[in-house]
Amino acid sequence: MGAALVAFLKRLALQAVIDEETRENLVMIVIAILVSVVIIVVTLGSLPSILINTFVQNMSQDINVLEDKAKVAVYQDTIFIVDELNKEWIEAMRSEYDYCDEFEIIYNYSLTWQDLIAIDSVLLKQDFSNMNQRKIINVALKFLVRTVTVEEFEVEEDVGHNRYCDDDCDEEHIRLVTKKIAIIRIDTRNFEDVLPEVGIVDEEDTLLALNIYSMISNIDIEGNLNIYDDIDLTDLQEYPEGHANLPYYNQTDARWGNNSYGNTTILDGGCGPTSLAMVVSGLTGQRITPDIVADWSYRNGHRAEGSGSYWSLMTKGGKNYGLNVEAVSRKDPNSIIKALSEGYPVVVSMGKGHFTSGGHFIVLRGITADGKILVHDSASVERSNKEWDLSIIMNESSTNGGTSGSPFWIFRP
Known part of the structure; x- marks a missing residue:
């Protein structure tokens, strides 16, 4: 094999000497190889050390690779820990x-684990053995701008009949009443604006942090690094077919699609209220439409501006309508299948995949005789008319809750 390769290279070199076209082609091949090598070197040089092994050796069970994946998971989980801290702060406010009459919640929380790893890559000088989740959380909090402003507004109120009128006087009195609204707002600062706040001020360190952030934000590595997408379906029990009798509501429906849901509309961000409305209507026999649930959700703080609805909408919203709600881990497919077989609907928060490029609530409404899942997807009649493999539902369910995440909710009367 070695001798044959040497002979081939000699012939190629000789051909390049005597033939201009061969020489030009050879030069182009060499340039392409060099460019590829440079790209690989630059890419790996711009990756944090804990990402290199997991990116290059994702399927490996080497102990060092597994340790690096666990470190990445700390950064991923921190995003959701801070999300919970945000919710606690909102409730505290x-x-x-x-004393305010109304509240408006504006939630623009868009922090990513890539932000945090890029910063620690510079602060720790790529030595992630010194990583500390408390410090990571403190860095994450520097991205947040939390504000509360109180504004006054006037509304007309009917104060009833004039008390000086006779009993048969029909005159009514309208007066302007001043009320207060508290605007509770959380915004996320840009990556480069936070760097001085965490001590990255040197020009070289700043450029390194920006380069690392740009690299890991623009290559498709999350699917390789997310350690939670490994749902085991080998121990599934067999259950008979079953389904819940639910109406289908679409969030784009003209009857409610343009109704406001926080700062946007049900059409744009109302998959949560629409999914819950289907479940409540089916299990209670009442006609509870998406606009009714959206209004309740917003007034009770379950609207997450910019990202749909908090998961709390399912637990507290279901209970508000008299239903029993059980949160179930994505690692427990048997409980989900059993509920569907018994005719109980399940709402799931889906992650990136067949149903969404971001986040999306859908309703699982039943299971067929051959184990396919029936869904009500408020954003797609087409997807609602398909039967889905359980593996797709489980593996694409949201990982926002980390290793113990419970993005499934079983509803019972």
Whole structure:
């Protein structure tokens, strides 16, 4: 094999000497190889050390690779820990400003784990053995801008009949009443704006942080690094077919699609209220439409501006309508199949995949005799008319809750 390769290279070199076209082609091949090598070197040089092994050796069970994946998971989980801290702060502000008549929640939380790893790559000088989740959370909090402003507005109120009128006087009195609204807002600062806040001020370190952030934000590595997408379906039990009798509501329906849901509309961000409305209507026999649920969700703080609805909409919203709600882990497919077989609907928060490029609530409404899942997808009649493999539902369910995440909710009367 070695001798044959040497002979081939000699012939190629000789041909290049005597033939201009061969020489030009050979030069182009060499340039392409060099460019490819440079791209690989630059890419790996711009990756944090804990991502290199997991990116290049994703299927490996080497202990070092597994340790690096666990470190990446700390950064991924931190995003959701801070999300919970945000919700606690919002509730604290609602209590502090309880003298206000109304609340408006503006939630622009868009922090990613890539932000945090890029910063720590510079702060720790790629030595992630010194990583500390408390410090990571503190860095994450520097991305947030939390504000509360109180504004006054006037509304007309009917104060009833004039008390000086006779009993048969029909005159009514309208007066302007001043009320207060507390605007509770969380915004996320840009990556480069936070760097000085965490001590990255040197020009070289700043450029390195920006380069790392740009690299890991623009290559498709999350699917390789997310350690939660490994749902085991080998121990599934067999259950008979079953389904829940639910109406189908579409969030784009003209009857409610343009109704407001926070700062947007049900059409744009109302998959949560629409999914819950289908479940509530089916299980209670009442006609509870998406606009009714969206209004309740917004007034009770379950609207997550910019990202749909909080998961709390399912638990607290279901209970509000008299239903029993059980949150189920994505690692427990048997409980989900059993509920569907018994005729109980399941709402699931889906991640990137067949149903969404971001996040999306859908309703699982039944299971067929051959184990396919029936769904009500408020954003797609086409997807609602298909039967789905359980593996797709499980593996694409949201990982927002980390290793113990419970993006499935079983509803019972």
